[in-house]
Amino acid sequence: MSNDDNPYIKAYEREKRARLEAERQLEDSSRIIYKKNQALEDSYEKLKSQQALMLKQEKLATLGTLSAGVAHEINNPLAFVASNVSTLQSYLQLYQHVQTLLETHYPRETMVPALRSYLEANDFEYINEDAEELLEDTLEGLKRVANIVQSLKNFAYDQPAKRQSADINEGIESTLKLLKLPLEHIEVEKHLAPLPNIDCNPSELNQVILNLLTNAADALDGRSQPKISIKTYLNGSEILITISDNGCGMPESVVSNIFVPFFTTKDVGKGTGMGMSISYGIVESHGGSIEVISEEDKGSEFTIRLPVT
Amino acid sequence: MKGIVFNILEEMVIEKCGMAAWNELLETALPDEDGAFTAGKSYPDENLFALVHAASAKLETPAEQIISGLGEYMFGELAKRYPIFIEQAPDLKTFLLSVDQVIHTEVRKLYDDPNLPSFEYTQLDSGALLMEYRSPRKLCILAEGLIRGAAHHYQTPITLSHPTCMHTGSDHCDLIVEFGDEQ
Known part of the structure; x- marks a missing residue:
């Protein structure tokens, strides 16, 4: 039988074509599965980072509630302690005046011996001076406590909203003027794109910018060619502000x-540790978000997103 | 129509009439096609109908009879390829009830856009099973053949009636399966 007559030759050729087609389909399917797997892995990674972010926000929200509670609880005793210390200060002045009058009209030599020896034994001159100082220090300490309580309240954004229409870029410019001295030896690069005005509390947002710039300046201390870049731009219905530095970065x-x-x-006494948490609270209260990326020895970049209202 | 249906038709023709007959059918019915069919690939429905009609003319047998025969033969071939679905169903009725939700669900995992028919089931008081068949292809006769093939496999005598049909203007077909022995 010749090849032309053999029906299996044709069948063989058909089978071969079908097999090649099946192999091609298998490869296509493998490719699709690979791509889908890749997409799934990407989504999983995104999900993980979102979850981490959510946990962080959750933690900060809990701390916010806690801060508001602590601030409220401390505020009440703080108020009467401060008021009592002020009253004590005025009472002390009265006592001191009485003492001066007594010493003027009844010199020591004329005093009964028991009183004279008691006054001499207890060094009332020193007590007078020290009591004044003690009360002043106490008041100063109370002021500091009040400041911390206020910071906690700010973090918990327990503030009445005073919103007005403002230009973020103007706020940045005025904050930069304030920081002229600390930024004296730092190259400041600005790319401020025109932005629509938004309803915000400009002084609060300026405080955020101030905190970020101050931290950037601190991170640039002792670095060569220190530089801070400030960028603002509109992305859809969001205003983005990025502040980056080439400082020491953070682990x-x-x-x-x-x-x-x-x-x-x-170092102890140099920072309260409230600057960034207050900034976070302020940005959150504006319906925005604040994120940071940082690499040690390379620098940090903060991104603030604010919704256009 | 998925290539697997063509593959099974091919196997049936070769088994019953030989390779030369299949070659001839391909040349008559699909002169412009290369005649190679891959299971997972979709081919035009018309190609299947053209082959069935060519076979009908050659064997002088009504097309319905060929389609029904293909259905019956197809069950055996599918059972060889996918024995798991048979193993999971201990009897014919259980198997028929698993077609829509179990087997077709698995087919959809393997093939994009398989254009499967849908079945809705009603268990009649008499013990019979009413299967409502819906498919734009109107291949109810193929479904009948498949049910007969399944009955043969399970060695269960059945009486199959088809009182309502898409070919007579209804939007679905009623396939009523009465089981010869108690299920």
């Missing part, structure tokens, strides 16, 4: 706690 342990109240890397 992950700092980045993940940066918005937590009282978290600070500065």
